[in-house]
Amino acid sequence: MTPDxxxxxxLIGAVFTSNILLANYLGMCSFIAISRxxxxxxxxxxxxxxxxxxTGLINWLILQYILIPLGxxxxxxxxxxxxxxxxxxxxxxxxxxxxxxxxxxxxxxxxLITVNCAILGVALFxxxxxxxxxxxxxxSVGSGLGWWLAIILLAAIRKKTDKSPxxxxxxxxxxxxxxxxxxxxxxLGFSGMLAVQ
Amino acid sequence: xxxxxxxxxxxxxSAILSMIIYVTDKIVNNYGDVLIDINNQTKxxxxxxxxxxLSTLGEQRIFxxxxxxxxxxxxxxxxxxxxxxxxxxxxxxxxxxPEELKISTRLACQxxxxxxxxxxxxxxxxxxxxxxxxxxxxxxLTYDIREVRLALPEGTDITYKSGQYCQFEVPPYRKVxxxxxxxxxxxxxxxxxxxVEFIIRLVPEGVVTTxxxxxxxxxxxxxxxxxxxxxxxxxxxxxxxxxAGGSGMAPFKSIFNDMLNQSTFTDREIWYFFGAxxxxxxxxxxxxxxxxxxxxxxxxxxxxxxxQEGEQWNGEVGLITDVMDKYLKKEITGKREGYLCGSxxxxxxxxxxxxxNDMDPEKIYFDKFA
Numbered sequence: 001m002t003p004d005x006x007x008x009x010x011l012i013g014a015v016f017t018s019n020i021l022l023a024n025y026l027g028m029c030s031f032i033a034i035s036r037x038x039x040x041x042x043x044x045x046x047x048x049x050x051x052x053x054x055t056g057l058i059n060w061l062i063l064q065y066i067l068i069p070l071g072x073x074x075x076x077x078x079x080x081x082x083x084x085x086x087x088x089x090x091x092x093x094x095x096x097x098x099x100x101x102x103x104x105x106x107x108x109x110x111x112l113i114t115v116n117c118a119i120l121g122v123a124l125f126x127x128x129x130x131x132x133x134x135x136x137x138x139x140s141v142g143s144g145l146g147w148w149l150a151i152i153l154l155a156a157i158r159k160k161t162d163k164s165p166x167x168x169x170x171x172x173x174x175x176x177x178x179x180x181x182x183x184x185x186x187x188l189g190f191s192g193m194l195a196v197q
Numbered sequence: 198x199x200x201x202x203x204x205x206x207x208x209x210x211s212a213i214l215s216m217i218i219y220v221t222d223k224i225v226n227n228y229g230d231v232l233i234d235i236n237n238q239t240k241x242x243x244x245x246x247x248x249x250x251l252s253t254l255g256e257q258r259i260f261x262x263x264x265x266x267x268x269x270x271x272x273x274x275x276x277x278x279x280x281x282x283x284x285x286x287x288x289x290x291x292x293x294x295p296e297e298l299k300i301s302t303r304l305a306c307q308x309x310x311x312x313x314x315x316x317x318x319x320x321x322x323x324x325x326x327x328x329x330x331x332x333x334x335x336x337x338l339t340y341d342i343r344e345v346r347l348a349l350p351e352g353t354d355i356t357y358k359s360g361q362y363c364q365f366e367v368p369p370y371r372k373v374x375x376x377x378x379x380x381x382x383x384x385x386x387x388x389x390x391x392x393v394e395f396i397i398r399l400v401p402e403g404v405v406t407t408x409x410x411x412x413x414x415x416x417x418x419x420x421x422x423x424x425x426x427x428x429x430x431x432x433x434x435x436x437x438x439x440x441a442g443g444s445g446m447a448p449f450k451s452i453f454n455d456m457l458n459q460s461t462f463t464d465r466e467i468w469y470f471f472g473a474x475x476x477x478x479x480x481x482x483x484x485x486x487x488x489x490x491x492x493x494x495x496x497x498x499x500x501x502x503x504x505q506e507g508e509q510w511n512g513e514v515g516l517i518t519d520v521m522d523k524y525l526k527k528e529i530t531g532k533r534e535g536y537l538c539g540s541x542x543x544x545x546x547x548x549x550x551x552x553x554n555d556m557d558p559e560k561i562y563f564d565k566f567a
Contacts, residue, residue, distance in 0.1 A: 040287055043287075066210075070206065072202075072203065072206050075203065075206060075207065078207060079207075079210055082210065082211060082214060083214065086214040086215075086217065086218055089218055090217070090218060090221045090225075093221055093222060093225045093226045094221070094225050096226075096309065097225045097226070100283055104283075104284065104286065104287075108286050108287060108288050
């Protein structure tokens with residue numbers, strides 16, 4: 001059953017109330033690794049949004065027109081991840097060819113997100129929650145924007161914690177994990193706005 | 198049944214995706230043929246663009262050190278790129294020091310070949326190879342000096358600077374139980390990449406020279422490794438003071454022919470002192486006198502240290518060092534560079550004379566094989 005929720009609410013919900021990163025804890029590795037620098041964070045956020053949107057839609061099409069008709073939904077994990085890998089690789093080639101400056105900004109991060117669990121996570125959520133096409137579009141874009149927002153916020157905070165008197169043992173990843181936890185609690189405040197499932 | 202079907206589906210989907218990627222790769226990633234210019238035209242490769250510099254060079258059998266295999270995590274595959282190929286990527290930055298950035302060092306695995314590039318790598322990285330060459334001609338230049346010409350195996354070529362040398366490998370023979378290696382300067386023109394030529398003088402009791410003079414036959418295969426050495430013409434406008442004795446003629450034959458070919462021969466004053474005992478030890482005289490006559494800037498000064506009575510000789514007489522000393526004091530002035538090739542004793546004697554004539558020892562070049 002397709003859930004009864006408008007695409008717009010789904011978009012807002014995906015950004016704030018059920019942020020793929022801070023509510024589902026997906027896409028954590030590149031989130032922590034890249035958030036050291038705000039420019040790279042921006043590029044990576046853009047790349048994740050782009051890839052999420054494209055792979056979300058392609059995977060939805062494959063699910064609807066190949067996996068379900070053939071009755072092989074159990075193959076979704078393999079199929080989704082292979083599709084993601086292929087799409088990312090093609091995107092990298094195309095962006096590299098089209099625009100050098102765009103490639104410098106986000107293309108170089110593309111290989112990093114082939115194995116980003118947020119991308120696979122979104123594809124699987126779409127399947128589990130049985131979104132229709134519009135909802136899929138909204139949810140994919142929203143998740144990407146949410147991820148982007150989260151990494152920008154974290155990069156900004158890390159800029160501050162880098163200069164703050166952090167206890168020796170918590171420096172680096174330690175304080176970052178705590179920061180993410182506090183951010184997640186902050187985002188929990190949005191959850192009263194609307195329920196997205 | 199289900200197992201088989203599943204495998205078929207997976208294989209099918211993977212195959213379709215691979216095909217799409219392959220087609221995209223062929224269309225989007227097709228940058229056509231790209232020219233890689235290594236070390237200022239020492240070697241030029243025409244390759245297919247689209248892949249990383251590291252893997253492309255690897256396919257051309259030029260192996261840039263890399264520990265991670267091109268993932269951009271070890272920072273070992275540093276290469277100086279002298280042409281403009283766009284800004285350094287964030288993935289490279291962590292591995293490059295400010296000094297390296299200044300001379301535009303890049304990570305070969307992160308540089309994608311899209312246009313022609315000029316790169317600089319240490320010579321020894323790509324140049325040195327072993328060749329199983331075939332003896333093409335042997336010419337007796339004097340009673341104890343042979344000119345040996347070798348043809349490299351078909352499909353291979355050698356790139357070197359005139360003045361460099363190769364290691365000769367001689368198999369065990371007679372009482373010699375092991376393969377023996379000796380270095381000899383190449384006398385051939387670097388333009389000819391398929392053949393190399395050496396001038397080898399018979400040294401009494403010399404393992405390799407004896408072999409070359411007594412046993413080496415036409416069409417025989419012999420292993421050489423190279424090129425090696427730092428003896429080559431420096432690109433300055435200083436006067437070249439070249440001194441050679443015996444088979445030390447070899448690198449100069451190569452250097453002069455190379456300069457003639459590149460039309461740089463007339464760019465500067467060149468003095469060539471060549472020492473021998475008697476006229477019987479002289480060779481290539483016609484060629485050198487011709488050059489002397491033809492080019493005003495080239496001065497050939499041969500000298501005999503022990504001329505025999507009754508010999509026809511219109512050159513200098515005396516030790517080559519004394520003759521050179523005379524000229525350095527009188528005729529050769531201004532900025533000077535020394536180029537020496539000969540026996541270690543001769544090299545030392547020449548160095549002394551040059552230093553006494555206020556030549557900068559840093560600008561006296563030679564390769565000591567001993």
